[in-house]
Amino acid sequence: GAVVSQHPSWVICKSGTSVKIECRSLDFQATTMFWYRQFPKQSLMLMATSNEGSKATYEQGVEKDKFLINHASLTLSTLTVTSAHPEDSSFYICSATRQTYEQYFGPGTRLTVT
Amino acid sequence: KNQVEQSPQSLIILEGKNCTLQCNYTVSPFSNLRWYKQDTGRGPVSLTIMTFSENTKSNGRYTATLDADTKQSSLHITASQLSDSASYICVVSSSGGGADGLTFGKGTHLIIQP
Numbered sequence: 001g002a003v004v005s006q007h008p009s010w011v012i013c014k015s016g017t018s019v020k021i022e023c024r025s026l027d028f029q030a031t032t033m034f035w036y037r038q039f040p041k042q043s044l045m046l047m048a049t050s051n052e053g054s055k056a057t058y059e060q061g062v063e064k065d066k067f068l069i070n071h072a073s074l075t076l077s078t079l080t081v082t083s084a085h086p087e088d089s090s091f092y093i094c095s096a097t098r099q100t101y102e103q104y105f106g107p108g109t110r111l112t113v114t
Numbered sequence: 115k116n117q118v119e120q121s122p123q124s125l126i127i128l129e130g131k132n133c134t135l136q137c138n139y140t141v142s143p144f145s146n147l148r149w150y151k152q153d154t155g156r157g158p159v160s161l162t163i164m165t166f167s168e169n170t171k172s173n174g175r176y177t178a179t180l181d182a183d184t185k186q187s188s189l190h191i192t193a194s195q196l197s198d199s200a201s202y203i204c205v206v207s208s209s210g211g212g213a214d215g216l217t218f219g220k221g222t223h224l225i226i227q228p
Contacts, residue, residue, distance in 0.1 A: 004157075006157075041220075041223075042220065043203070043218040043219060043220045043221060044158070044203075044218050045218075046216070091155070093157045093158075095157075102160065102163065103160075103216075104160075105150075105157035105158045105159070106157050107156050107157045108155065108156060108157045110155065
């Protein structure tokens with residue numbers, strides 16, 4: 001159990017457009033979901049924490065108007081990168097937690113902005 | 115400032131050999147320490163989680179140790195296989211399960227050669 005999926009697994013978009021990434025907990029209800037960004041050969045960087053039905057909490061330096069997070073249900077959170085630019089190209093990973101402290105990571109989404 | 119330092123940055127070993135990865139941390143307060151395996155282009159997968167009172171924990175050919183006094187952990191891989199090629203990330207939690215309490219190491223990039 002405890003499987004987290006992401007869709008799409010990779011996406012290419014043009015500069016200025018928006019792209020949505022979905023994160024789903026397939027076999028459990030996630031009390032909290034997290035969004036990370038990872039640049040090549042770098043560690044995961046937490047972008048924001050989202051709880052179902054409430055506004056996301058963003059880390060310092062992360063623009064909340066650019067990275068829109070919607071946590072519509074206990075099994076789905078979405079990250080929308082608005083007006084994407086080439087510097088937004090990265091590997092985006094979500095994770096989800098249940099009542100325990102274990103975090104379950106999704107497989108990641110590779111975003112390339114041209 | 116909470117920090118997690120991993121060494122070596124990268125490691126190449128022959129298939130069948132053993133290896134040990136190191137993790138030193140300065141995180142306070144301490145809740146638990148986790149080792150993750152991240153394949154290229156994939157999300158991290160949990161290998162072990164250890165709390166303050168645990169000195170060692172095994173998961174198949176992976177054995178993690180924790181010395182809370184010296185704030186050091188190691189991950190030992192026995193009889194390495196080609197599929198062990200990945201990045202191994204040490205993560206220290208200063209809270210129960212919130213991602214905002216996680217400090218990530220940059221990982222050790224392990225390559226297993228046939």
